Amino acid sequence: MLNKFLTHIAQTSDDPLGLEIDYAEGPFLYTTNGKRFVDFISGIAVSSLGHRHPKVVEAIHKQVDKHLHVMVYGEFVQQPQVDFAELLTSNLPKKLEQIYLVNSGTEATEGALKLAKKYTGRTKLIGFKNSYHGDTHGSLSVTGRDVYRDPYLPLLPDVHFLEFNSSANLELIDEKTAAVIMEPIQGEGGIIPAEKEWLQKVRKRCDEVGAMLIFDEIQSGFGRTGKLFAFEHYKVVPDILCIAKAMGGGMPIGGFVSSKEIFQSFKYDPPLNHVTTFGGHPVSSAAAHANLQELLSGNYLERASVIEKKIRSELKGKGIVEVRGMGAMLGLQLESWELTKNVVEECFEQGILLGWTLHSNTLIRLAPPLIIEDQLLNEVLATLLEAVEKHS
Incomplete structure (x- = not known):
């Protein structure tokens, strides 16, 4: 299906992510080959209540x-x-x-x-x-x-x-x-x-x-x-x-x-x-x-503030310049483009979808769905921090 996608769908870059999506639910995307991704950017701040909220x-x-x-x-x-x-x-x-x-x-x-x-x-x-x-x-x-x-x-x-x-x-x-x-x-x-x-x-x-x-x-x-x-x-x-x-x-x-x-x-x-x-x-x-x-x-507004506190408390250390933003609209500023690229790619391999903002190649967008539970949030942050430490 990827070849047909590249042939018939107008492209916006030479290197699209190319995930073949089968279905999505809650904080997760599932591909046609059975892999699960945590959507930690919420479709670029769209799926704030997760995918396909009942x-x-x-x-x-x-x-x-x-x-x-x-x-x-x-x-x-x-x-x-x-x-x-x-x-x-x-x-x-x-x-x-x-x-x-x-x-x-x-x-x-x-x-x-x-x-x-x-x-x-x-x-x-x-x-x-x-x-x-x-x-x-x-x-x-x-x-x-x-x-x-x-x-x-x-x-x-x-x-x-x-x-x-x-x-x-x-x-x-x-x-x-x-x-x-x-x-x-x-x-x-x-x-x-x-x-x-x-x-x-x-x-x-x-x-x-x-x-x-x-x-x-x-x-x-x-x-x-x-x-x-x-x-x-x-x-x-x-x-x-x-x-x-x-x-x-x-x-x-x-x-x-x-x-x-x-x-x-x-x-x-x-x-x-x-x-x-x-x-x-x-x-x-x-x-x-x-x-x-x-x-x-629901308690989603309060949840956004809880997510912010958790991210700010966990993402500290070598290679990390700062976390900025409000609530669940945050950016993780890293020391270099190379580090940022490696961290995003490492997390992608681990089933976590991250991304840059358009104007910055050293900042990772963090925009998780407001429905994300603590256990999954902790897992994502641990993987992210491990990737930063690995490539710093």
């Missing part, structure tokens, strides 16, 4: 028996969309009261940028160096890494990049700025949390000049940091919130959340000026609702 699967089955796609987004009343939106917004600050449902994280970013420009009537956008917001043209335009941007220039005009966690040049956020977009924790940039005081300064500056503050919580959202969303750690509320990844419990869905007032601008000049055919697909929305119900009813 509540999510049950919701999918129920919705499939009712209807699939019936109309483009926003025209028909569909209960899964309403149920999810009501539950989500009831657990967010008051001004984050409506959601526009899309299919993915980069679509959420695209919609948020358009919404900010439409509402403010401005064009200037501010992003941050080493950020990542997606690979479509608008999202790439505000992604702060030239190696990914340069092949596709020219991108959106009037985009400017500031240093993350630096108060220098905040005056570039001015009366011409439509939006400032950032990740409260830079994910692909190396799992770098924003400093609380600095983030509050950015919020204040946006308020002073009337710019929209957009938080990209596509990777950090839905409990991964020990809060429902990372911005809760900072006591800073965005004007627009972008979400996806863990939102659907494994189903494709995304969204951007804002106030009813701001969303009004999508309704005129002209009407339907931002539309999507499959956004908020009823099966994905049903999965998202069940996923959020389970997340809120």
Whole structure:
């Protein structure tokens, strides 16, 4: 099957992992040759409640028996969309009261940028160096890494990049700025949390000049940091919130959340000026609702904090520079690229799936599912530490 995969499926690199997946359940992936892998990156922060959570699967089955796609987004009343939106917004600050449902994280970013420009009537956008917001043209335009941007220039005009966690040049956020977009924790940039005081300064500056503050919580959202969303750690509320990844419990869905007032601008000049055919697909929305119900009813947020404490206490020693991040969104910084490569490959051979972030080749992404039990977590950390010691 691998040859057919390489022949008929467009590739994103010369060296895909190439695992032939048979099925997945809980924290595990099972290949067609019978090998079991611990998914310690949760499908890149997607399967936070593990693979095929029973509540999510049950919701999918129920919705499939009712209807699939019936109309483009926003025209028909569909209960899964309403149920999810009501539950989500009831657990967010008051001004984050409506959601526009899309299919993915980069679509959420695209919609948020358009919404900010439409509402403010401005064009200037501010992003941050080493950020990542997606690979479509608008999202790439505000992604702060030239190696990914340069092949596709020219991108959106009037985009400017500031240093993350630096108060220098905040005056570039001015009366011409439509939006400032950032990740409260830079994910692909190396799992770098924003400093609380600095983030509050950015919020204040946006308020002073009337710019929209957009938080990209596509990777950090839905409990991964020990809060429902990372911005809760900072006591800073965005004007627009972008979400996806863990939102659907494994189903494709995304969204951007804002106030009813701001969303009004999508309704005129002209009407339907931002539309999507499959956004908020009823099966994905049903999965998202069940996923959020389970997340809120269990002890998963507390579990993320327990996972962080365990990882920080165990991963110390030669070759390890630091562990950074929040909750179960952590990065293990090692001393060299060679060590990092050897550790990831060693763990892969031992049945543990790890990975890098896009912008760093000396940092291992640690994003285990929140359902992982202590025994398995201990086993993974012991194997990981052993690999670091072996190759240091």
